[in-house]
Amino acid sequence: MTEHTKTDGMPGMDMPVVAEAGGSAFGKAPPRNERMSTAKVECNACPVLCQISDGRTGACDRYANREGVLVRVDPVVLLRREIAGEAPKLVPFDRPAAEKTEAAEAGTPDWNGDLLHADEVFVTGVGSSTTYPDYKPAPFIVASKARGVDMVTVVTEGIFSYCSFKVKIDTDRFLGSEQANVRYRGEVVGHVTTAEYGSQMLSLGGVHHLTGGSKKEGRMTAELMQLLGNKKAVECTIDGGSTLVIQAGKAPIVNGVEEQRMRVGCGSAAVGIFARQFAGVADEVVVVDDHITGVLTEHQAGRCLDMAPSGIQMLGRKSTPGRYFQVANPGNGWGGTDIADPLSIIEGWEEGVARPGLRLLMTSTTGEHAQWYVLDEALKPVEQEMPAEVKRIVDRIGENCEPSLCTVLFLGGAGGSLRAGVTENPVLLTRAIKRALVNVTCGGAPAYVWPGGGITVMADVMRMPDNSFGTVPTPAIVAPIEFSMRQSDYQALGGHMEHIFSLEQALARGAWQEDGAPLARQWLAMDDANPWPLGHAPMLG
Numbered sequence: 001m002t003e004h005t006k007t008d009g010m011p012g013m014d015m016p017v018v019a020e021a022g023g024s025a026f027g028k029a030p031p032r033n034e035r036m037s038t039a040k041v042e043c044n045a046c047p048v049l050c051q052i053s054d055g056r057t058g059a060c061d062r063y064a065n066r067e068g069v070l071v072r073v074d075p076v077v078l079l080r081r082e083i084a085g086e087a088p089k090l091v092p093f094d095r096p097a098a099e100k101t102e103a104a105e106a107g108t109p110d111w112n113g114d115l116l117h118a119d120e121v122f123v124t125g126v127g128s129s130t131t132y133p134d135y136k137p138a139p140f141i142v143a144s145k146a147r148g149v150d151m152v153t154v155v156t157e158g159i160f161s162y163c164s165f166k167v168k169i170d171t172d173r174f175l176g177s178e179q180a181n182v183r184y185r186g187e188v189v190g191h192v193t194t195a196e197y198g199s200q201m202l203s204l205g206g207v208h209h210l211t212g213g214s215k216k217e218g219r220m221t222a223e224l225m226q227l228l229g230n231k232k233a234v235e236c237t238i239d240g241g242s243t244l245v246i247q248a249g250k251a252p253i254v255n256g257v258e259e260q261r262m263r264v265g266c267g268s269a270a271v272g273i274f275a276r277q278f279a280g281v282a283d284e285v286v287v288v289d290d291h292i293t294g295v296l297t298e299h300q301a302g303r304c305l306d307m308a309p310s311g312i313q314m315l316g317r318k319s320t321p322g323r324y325f326q327v328a329n330p331g332n333g334w335g336g337t338d339i340a341d342p343l344s345i346i347e348g349w350e351e352g353v354a355r356p357g358l359r360l361l362m363t364s365t366t367g368e369h370a371q372w373y374v375l376d377e378a379l380k381p382v383e384q385e386m387p388a389e390v391k392r393i394v395d396r397i398g399e400n401c402e403p404s405l406c407t408v409l410f411l412g413g414a415g416g417s418l419r420a421g422v423t424e425n426p427v428l429l430t431r432a433i434k435r436a437l438v439n440v441t442c443g444g445a446p447a448y449v450w451p452g453g454g455i456t457v458m459a460d461v462m463r464m465p466d467n468s469f470g471t472v473p474t475p476a477i478v479a480p481i482e483f484s485m486r487q488s489d490y491q492a493l494g495g496h497m498e499h500i501f502s503l504e505q506a507l508a509r510g511a512w513q514e515d516g517a518p519l520a521r522q523w524l525a526m527d528d529a530n531p532w533p534l535g536h537a538p539m540l541g
């Protein structure tokens with residue numbers, strides 16, 4: 001192992017407090033099964049307590065027996081503001097089991113003595129290991145400096161029983177009725193929840209599916225959640241609705257068709273936005289939408305522009321002037337309805353008001369569907385070629401539609417036992433977060449902290465490092481979480497002060513514990529969209 005440059009670190013932290021604490025204060029319990037072969041090691045990183053033979057991994061594939069030593073097989077992920085091209089991506093820690101791995105490169109020095117001053121490195125929970133049971137301090141309690149202030153970051157891989165993914169799917173197509181079950185490989189793993197503006201919403205995973213149903217339901221839920229969190233594609237079916245491929249940051253695929261555009265707004269909004277452009281080039285415009293279908297001449301926007309009534313009579317339930325609910329059923333046709341022929345939502349034309357030659361545009365809220373009609377002598381709409389000036393407006397509707405994406409937010413409850421890895425008095429951590437003294441991040445990504453009791457956090461998986469999520473067979477989800485604060489605040493909330501070690505030690509040796517520690521560190525560049533976690537206030541609700 002290369003000798004590393006000393007830094008000033010935190011006062012009195014050159015001593016390896018790690019070795020002391022690992023050996024005595026928090027020793028390993030004897031195996032539960034006294035007849036366990038001595039060639040095996042018992043993993044106590046989660047309640048499953050796998051007995052692992054030499055060279056094998058435990059049930060979650062995250063821990064292994066390496067010549068009698070329990071190790072965390074993945075590297076711990078460290079973020080850096082910038083990574084030089086020549087910096088090794090994977091560097092072994094200075095601990096005995098690490099020397100036996102071939103995966104890690106024997107690295108040249110990958111940091112320098114200015115590091116702490118430069119506020120350069122952040123240790124994430126990804127791959128950091130878990131010091132179960134919860135009375136043990138978190139595996140990394142790292143001292144560093146941010147703008148000259150002594151900081152502490154407590155880092156762990158949380159095991160979350162209470163967690164779910166909230167998925168936003170930018171489409172107005174019908175995916176399924178509200179409350180309909182969402183299935184993954186045949187098992188119910190969530191449901192359709194309340195739609196939002198231009199997007200359908202799913203709630204996937206959660207404690208009831210993980211642990212409240214059959215074993216298979218729990219397994220499938222955990223598998224789906226791990227895939228979604230790790231930005232992989234998953235195919236789900238919705239009872240009475242669509243088949244859907246969801247992948248964070250990618251367009252949804254609904255019934256085999258990749259969605260392109262998110263609607264510009266509801267039909268009423270689209271009428272309002274483009275009313276001035278329509279006036280003069282069309283006598284009536286209907287914007288077809290599963291939610292509110294807009295009719296320009298009746299709409300307040302048309303009235304303000306002095307547009308003459310067209311005499312159009314719409315199907316559906318009139319809400320307010322020029323705004324109609326339920327003109328058709330939900331579906332994958334025009335504007336999220338089930339119609340293929342837009343004229344099917346017109347009930348008729350009022351005699352004496354409608355007139356031959358009236359010019360009618362019907363369009364969807366994305367502009368993907370649009371047709372141009374002129375009323376004949378019998379007041380029957382006849383399709384005609386759309387004039388260029390009208391097509392320009394339809395194209396502008398399309399131009400104003402954002403790309404359709406799947407957004408996957410992790411929602412986890414961190415207000416339980418994992419707090420004991422941070423402090424001896426857990427409620428003080430909760431209070432300190434609510435007082436904006438502690439920043440909470442997930443894999444370095446900003447985490448929104450819900451108001452009210454507990455520590456309920458929400459993070460966008462696209463801002464987290466790849467493969468941040470794992471599972472254990474209890475079943476539960478493994479996700480990274482970090483708490484960063486001033487050292488003085490950490491002391492005030494009853495932190496495990498004796499387990500603080502310097503960033504230099506964290507870089508050299510890794511986690512404090514002997515048992516189940518990661519063997520290597522991996523460097524990643526910080527996502528440009530994320531604020532640097534140190535010295536930053538939490539995102540409080």
Ligand code: SF4
Nearest residue numbers: 043046049050058060
């Ligand atoms: S499931 Fe994984 S974390 Fe849990 S005991 Fe087994 S190897 Fe350890």
